Amino acid sequence: QVQLVESGGGLVQPGGSLRLSCTASGMIFSSYSMDWYRQVPENRRELVAQIFSDSSTYYADTVKGRFTISRNNTKNTVYLQMDSLKPEDTAVYYCHVRRTAYWGQGTQVTVSS
Numbered sequence: 001q002v003q004l005v006e007s008g009g010g011l012v013q014p015g016g017s018l019r020l021s022c023t024a025s026g027m028i029f030s031s032y033s034m035d036w037y038r039q040v041p042e043n044r045r046e047l048v049a050q051i052f053s054d055s056s057t058y059y060a061d062t063v064k065g066r067f068t069i070s071r072n073n074t075k076n077t078v079y080l081q082m083d084s085l086k087p088e089d090t091a092v093y094y095c096h097v098r099r100t101a102y103w104g105q106g107t108q109v110t111v112s113s
Contacts, residue, residue: 002026002102004095009107012085016111020080022095022104030073033098036080038091038109046091050098051078063089085111 008020020036033052037045049069050058057069068081078095090111095104 002097002100004097004102004104006093006095006104006107009093009109011110011112013113014085014087014111016085017081017083018085018109020082020093020095020107020109021077022079023075023077024097025076027097027102029076032100034069034071034078035096035098036069036078037094037096038089039094039106040091045094048093049080052098082109085109087111 003025004022006020006022008018010018012018031053033050035050036048038048039045048060048063049067051069051071059067066084071078090109092106092108094106
């Protein structure tokens with residue numbers, strides 16, 4: 001049974017940083033590409049960043065240059081380093097195993113002064 005456990009969300013001031021973590025179990029982590037999505041109420045989930053099994057990456061234009069996705073296959077963990085945070089980054093952030101139905105439980109990120 002695949003499980004994804006996220007951590008690292010919280011309240012941060014504009015311009016601040018947070019690092020999200022998502023630890024997977026029940027799967028061969030290194031074989032899969034991983035995504036981070038975010039969702040605000042009444043909006044659909046928005047793709048934020050992807051890291052493929054070869055560690056190549058993709059970023060949405062809204063976060064390019066501010067967010068960094070990375071992975072540690074030894075720890076079965078994917079990270080999202082978020083710098084220069086803006087109020088519009090406020091959302092629930094989810095990790096996702098690409099091309100599967102597996103999602104984390106979500107972690108709230110709030111950017112506010």
